Amino acid sequence: xxxxxxxxxxxxxxxxxxxxxxxxxxxxxxxxxxxxxxxxxxxxxxxxxxxxxxxxxxxxxxxxxxxxxxxxxxxxxxxxxxxxxxxxxxxxxxxxxxxxxxxxxxxxxxxxxxxxxxxxxxxxxxxxxxxxxxxxxxxxxxxxxxxxxxxxxxxxxxxxxxxxxxxxxxxxxxxxxxxxxxxxxxxx
Numbered sequence: 001x002x003x004x005x006x007x008x009x010x011x012x013x014x015x016x017x018x019x020x021x022x023x024x025x026x027x028x029x030x031x032x033x034x035x036x037x038x039x040x041x042x043x044x045x046x047x048x049x050x051x052x053x054x055x056x057x058x059x060x061x062x063x064x065x066x067x068x069x070x071x072x073x074x075x076x077x078x079x080x081x082x083x084x085x086x087x088x089x090x091x092x093x094x095x096x097x098x099x100x101x102x103x104x105x106x107x108x109x110x111x112x113x114x115x116x117x118x119x120x121x122x123x124x125x126x127x128x129x130x131x132x133x134x135x136x137x138x139x140x141x142x143x144x145x146x147x148x149x150x151x152x153x154x155x156x157x158x159x160x161x162x163x164x165x166x167x168x169x170x171x172x173x174x175x176x177x178x179x180x181x182x183x184x185x186x187x188x
Contacts (some may be wrong), residue, residue, distance in 0.1 A: 026061045026096055029092065050084060057094040066141070073132045075129045090124075095153075102132055106129050107165065109126050110124050
């Protein structure tokens with residue numbers, strides 16, 4: 001272990017343990033009626049409008065869970081399952097699935113229903129976002145561990161760990177490729 005790694009390990013061990021928070025403590029739903037100003041050239045709601053709602057709901061959950069500011073670090077697997085139309089009441093449901101030292105994965109489900117009908121809402125999208133908790137200077141700060149409450153929460157926690165492993169492996173592989181290309185004399 002390098003001196004720097006040892007110092008980081010020692011600093012982590014010196015941090016006071018933060019009590020965990022149950023999944024339900026920060027879970028939230030953001031609802032919005034889609035209007036003509038939300039549409040794209042095809043007359044359906046623009047994907048960017050849905051993505052903003054997803055980011056807003058996930059940010060609220062991350063801030064609630066961490067007890068302060070949190071910034072979007074990445075968005076994974078944004079899936080659009082069905083088109084959203086003008087007059088749809090969209091519900092964006094978000095919760096913390098997993099926590100690291102200063103990062104949190106937030107899972108989001110997007111549902112839509114007609115604003116003036118009593119039919120059940122259908123899932124129209126989903127996404128996973130990673131947020132980093134930051135202090136007033138924009139530096140990472142420690143977050144409480146998430147405490148999964150239900151079997152579904154436990155499954156989501158395990159799946160989030162898999163996604164994290166894949167994100168880190170992908171990042172590492174890309175950095176190695178870039179370093180190899182630079183060593184071979186290629187400039188990007």
